[in-house]
Amino acid sequence: RRAIWWVYIYIYIYPTIVYIEVVLTNGKPIETSSPASASSLLNRLQLDDDLEADTLDLYASTETRDLFVTVDDPKKHVSTMETYITYRVSTKTSRIEFDLPEYNLRRRYQDFDWLRMKLEDSQPTHLIPPLPEKFVMKGVVDRFSEEFVETRMKALDKFLKRVADHPVLSFNPHLNAFLTAKDLNKRQGLALLTKVGESVKQAAGGYKLRARPPEYCVMGEYLDTFNQKLGTMDRIAQRILKEQTEYLVELREYGSVYAGWAGSEDALTRPLEGVAGCVSTCCGAMEDLSEGMSQELLPVLREYVLYIESMKNVLKKRDQSQAEYEGRLEAAVIRKQEEKTPVPVEVEKCQDRVECFNADLKADWERWQSNKRQDFRQLLTSMADKNINYFEKCQSAWESLVSQLQDDQAENTNETNCD
């Protein structure tokens, strides 16, 4: 069935998209349609050659996808002890691991945090997606403002979807509990124990890694550089927002001066008021642009910084597990030579662990890379769209002013002709 659907797309829609694209890149852009809308259409169908691998992947998961999760509907809860926000978490699934096909319950940020902690502990070889930041400075950011809640909710939704899409993480029992259990409280206690257990396990390691395989070095270097670039981009984005705000202040005054001037004129009143109106429209459009930037761009940059942090932790853990294996192996080999005992089982277990780790990590790395490409392409396109939108709004305001003034002029000349 689905194969036919794809064939349909290739035969009918693909050439149309290509046609639009060819027209746009070969000749002057079509005046009426925005090139950006074509690009977002392209994005959705993902016909780019460098996303081919992902297309196949996505196709595969669309085929076998049987777990759908959504985070929405934020609500404020006021109790005597505290005020907090809960979100509705809805699940639809056909998996047998779930008792019911649908679930709807409410979770707060703490619960997401718990889930992430459990996933990290129980799947140390996998990359766990990041959560939006836990702490916000009380004085600076309003935790209950619509904007903040909206941004946080979108990030939580992204987090949960990524976990649900992961071939291994989505089968984690803690995820199941999160999605289905009325009450997560009991598990909190267990979480503490498991955490202690893990850290004890890690402390017992203490082996030093001799030679890290080059592919992991490359990963580490990439993450460091990418992290740096993200930091710079965040700073640039903040700077732009600041400059735009200051520009807006001056622009508002600019518009009001025209309006004031109109008051002392008579023949020039209309054009002056018209210009004041256009400037005001541009101000509104700039406000929308700034808002869009801060709501869409900054969270993604921050999310990837957090992602990089957790990725680096995973790499570190991998290194440790390899170190442990090599250390034990060395000790075992020496003992074997001295005492003629066979290689102990723990060493084999260690080797298995390392190989598992490497395989999981590599798979997750590829996933992460492809998600990253998708996310950033979408982000950059969306930013460009917002900017285009801003200029289009301004342009149409000025265009309607010009035609209005030119009509006035024609009317006036007609009148004087008739006199």
Added chain:
Amino acid sequence: MVERETALLKKIDINVAESEKRSGKNTVNMQETYTVYLIEIRWVVERGGLPVGDSPWRRYSEFELLRTYLLVTYPFVVIPPLPEKRAEFVWHKLSADNLDPDFVERRRLGLENFLIRVASHSVLSKDKIFYQFLTEEKGWREAVLETGFQDKADSRLKSLSATLRVKNPDKSFTDLKQYSDELNSAISHLLRVRAKVADRMYGVYKVHGNYGRIFSEWSAIEKEMGDGLQSAGHHMDTHSASVDDILEEEEHYADQLKEYLFYTDALRSVCRKHELIQYELEMAVLDLASKKQQREELTTGAVRVFSLKGMSSKLFGQESPEQRESRLAALQQSIQASEDAVLDKNQECREFMRMSWEEVKRFKEQKDRELREALISYAIMQISMCKKVGDNMGTATCDPHHVTRTM
């Protein structure tokens, strides 16, 4: 803008063709560098297009001299203004230096505009000194000083005093003065804020340039996304660089506004002249009234108000009838002179009001027409700017996809 309404413009084309830097000694014998502008006059095409006169090089101060001469000689005319003496309302990237080539270029255009406006004026275009300014290299300065216009100029003190003391200026002039103050205030405010807006806009665009650099650096560590990022970076650079052209075009609009800002000074000049003439008329009327009263006192012998004469006659005795007769005769002559003066002043006042009011009407029509066009041009400039930037961004989103390659 040039409508060949005047006889002068029907014959000749006026161009301020070039500018040049010169060095020389100024009035206080110090070395200075200044700019001179070439005035090129040619017969119109229909008359052969050949040059007329010496094609003199003039510096800004000579233009100022010409304008002052015109102000004094034709006080009822709204004299066109010169481009600004010093760069004002600059935003930080714009140079405030008088020798900066962009400033010189904009000044050249402003000076040409000034000459054409004078040449388009029905009265001013006929002036001989003006024509000499356009065509004679040597001797112009002497010629203009010979007219003695400096003596005719009303002193600032006299003018200010008249403005303060005039009792009944014509309402239309009072309104005009108020309007020109309002216009002056509005345009200055506008230009000041515009400069700040330009500064801020420049900042926004330039920071976007940083994106260009970071995308380029980032693309170096990416495999699949590399091309797309490079392209995005390139578009950011183009976007960032586009602000220079945008702001340059806006300077032209600012210059148009500045011209009308300076026009308000010319309007105020006309109002001041009216106030002066009105004041002089009022003074002449008062003078006549006081002399008539003196005559009355002399003939009736009734002393209504305290006077030194009255006092001295009380102290030293009445004067003789012969004395009185001669005084009366002198007074009568003085009264006659005063009456003539009042008539003349009245005539002058009425003439001035009539001529200047026509001028003001003409100016108002010109202002309404030209500022309206300037605002429309400004809007069109904004449209083309939005289109250009929008197109650049649009191609930025299409490029990374390379769909044509997948074909």
